[in-house]
Amino acid sequence: MAEKLQAIKGMNDILPASIARKDKLPDAALWAWFEDVVRRELSAYGYHYILTPLVEPTALFVRGLGEVTDIVEKEMYSWRDAMNGDALTLRPEATAGIVRAMVEHNALYNGPLRLWTMGPMFRHERPQKGRYRQFHQLDVEALGFAGPDVDAEMILLVRRLWQGLGLVVGEHVRLELNSLGQPAERAAHRAALITYFEAHAAELDAEAQRRLHSNPLRILDSKNAAMQPLIEAAPKLMDFLGDATLAHFKAVTACLDATGLAYRVNPRLVRGMDYYNLTVFEWVTDRLGSQGTVCGGGRYDGLFEQLGGKPAPAVGFGLGIERLLLLIQELALPVPVVAPQVYAVIAEPALLPQAVATIESLRKAGLVVRMHAGGGSLKSQFRQAGASGARHALIFGADEAARGEVAVKDLRDATATQITRPLTDPAAWAHTLLTA
Ligand code: ATP
Ligand code: MG
Numbered sequence: 001m002a003e004k005l006q007a008i009k010g011m012n013d014i015l016p017a018s019i020a021r022k023d024k025l026p027d028a029a030l031w032a033w034f035e036d037v038v039r040r041e042l043s044a045y046g047y048h049y050i051l052t053p054l055v056e057p058t059a060l061f062v063r064g065l066g067e068v069t070d071i072v073e074k075e076m077y078s079w080r081d082a083m084n085g086d087a088l089t090l091r092p093e094a095t096a097g098i099v100r101a102m103v104e105h106n107a108l109y110n111g112p113l114r115l116w117t118m119g120p121m122f123r124h125e126r127p128q129k130g131r132y133r134q135f136h137q138l139d140v141e142a143l144g145f146a147g148p149d150v151d152a153e154m155i156l157l158v159r160r161l162w163q164g165l166g167l168v169v170g171e172h173v174r175l176e177l178n179s180l181g182q183p184a185e186r187a188a189h190r191a192a193l194i195t196y197f198e199a200h201a202a203e204l205d206a207e208a209q210r211r212l213h214s215n216p217l218r219i220l221d222s223k224n225a226a227m228q229p230l231i232e233a234a235p236k237l238m239d240f241l242g243d244a245t246l247a248h249f250k251a252v253t254a255c256l257d258a259t260g261l262a263y264r265v266n267p268r269l270v271r272g273m274d275y276y277n278l279t280v281f282e283w284v285t286d287r288l289g290s291q292g293t294v295c296g297g298g299r300y301d302g303l304f305e306q307l308g309g310k311p312a313p314a315v316g317f318g319l320g321i322e323r324l325l326l327l328i329q330e331l332a333l334p335v336p337v338v339a340p341q342v343y344a345v346i347a348e349p350a351l352l353p354q355a356v357a358t359i360e361s362l363r364k365a366g367l368v369v370r371m372h373a374g375g376g377s378l379k380s381q382f383r384q385a386g387a388s389g390a391r392h393a394l395i396f397g398a399d400e401a402a403r404g405e406v407a408v409k410d411l412r413d414a415t416a417t418q419i420t421r422p423l424t425d426p427a428a429w430a431h432t433l434l435t436a
Contacts, residue, residue, distance in 0.1 A: 066274025
């Protein structure tokens with residue numbers, strides 16, 4: 001026998017509910033339900049669906065995300081195309097590709113755009129619960145909008161998603177906010193940080209020393225416990241922010257306040273990519289251990305220009321679908337199950353063609369019918385009819401067929417008497433099976 005092959009470490013099969021293991025990643029039915037909620041809410045907020053390639057030129061991410069970021073330094077799947085030598089990368093995030101596409105198609109020519117996409121991202125990280133090498137994101141971007149209005153709307157859109165999914169804000173997820181200011185303000189803060197950390201050079205770990213002159217802001221993001229007192233006492237960006245930046249931030253929080261959404265201003269919130277400015281936010285949970293950020297985003301007004309486009313303000317977020325669904329699974333939130341309305345039991349194999357014709361007519365009339373396939377005893381067919389969650393069973397039996405009829409059994413009411421319906425023109429009685 002040939003050797004069995006396995007999926008790549010950190011890249012998961014998302015399996016149908018019937019075969020998925022409860023201690024593993026959530027099943028595909030949960031994903032489909034999440035996608036339904038997302039489609040509904042995003043279109044209600046006026047966002048349009050977009051798809052961009054999974055593979056992009058490596059330069060896009062190096063320029064877009066910043067050279068001294070975790071992603072570009074050590075997490076990207078990059079290679080040379082053996083055919084033509086092109087430097088290629090599997091996308092580690094969605095924003096850079098979307099901005100590349102908008103610049104390439106001069107898409108903001110007619111005004112701003114609200115866009116969303118959903119799909120796999122790739123990062124070479126150490127796989128663990130909530131952290132994978134292929135993971136999936138919902139990604140939402142508002143392009144060409146400068147104001148705090150759209151920042152606030154986007155945060156509130158995430159709250160709508162939580163509500164649609166049954167998550168309680170404050171209990172299951174909470175919002176953290178910060179302002180990263182404008183480039184000049186960040187530069188002043190950066191200079192002050194370098195001076196401060198230089199004065200404490202002996203207390204820096206190796207990673208911090210390396211970042212001191214390339215990206216000192218990322219030192220603030222260090223997870224090294226020994227460094228925390230030093231980081232706590234470091235100069236705060238808030239003290240370097242000018243009036244316009246503070247006014248923008250205040251306008252965002254005023255909108256959130258008006259809708260009763262609670263948040264915590266976290267001056268330590270920096271985010272992993274270089275492209276952010278002004279508003280940044282994260283939605284976090286403490287039910288997933290250290291992988292607690294389910295959604296993160298913010299403003300990136302400089303990215304269009306950095307990627308060769310006309311300057312255009314923009315704001316967006318990425319939501320980690322695995323983490324979110326793990327949270328929903330962990331909390332055992334009720335998830336709607338999609339059951340057929342009717343299960344067709346075919347008692348007599350010779351009746352199959354007649355049964356198929358009737359079933360197709362019922363489907364055309366709008367009924368969700370699951371046809372028993374593969375034969376088997378009546379008993380086993382009824383067992384599967386019960387397991388399907390269908391309200392009714394249609395029974396195609398020899399006696400009924402001889403009278404030109406099909407039997408209908410109420411699967412949820414054992415006392416209900418079995419009725420029959422004519423095999424001709426099923427559309428005429430299909431609606432009688434729709435009542436709950
Ligand atoms: P973290 O700090 O956990 O590494 P991040 O800041 O790198 O997250 P972003 O790049 O902002 O994450 O991506 C947005 C969201 O995508 C995260 O909040 C998280 O929910 C999810 N995410 C990021 N990396 C992974 C991964 N390797 N596996 C699963 N989900 C991920
Ligand atoms: Mg990361």
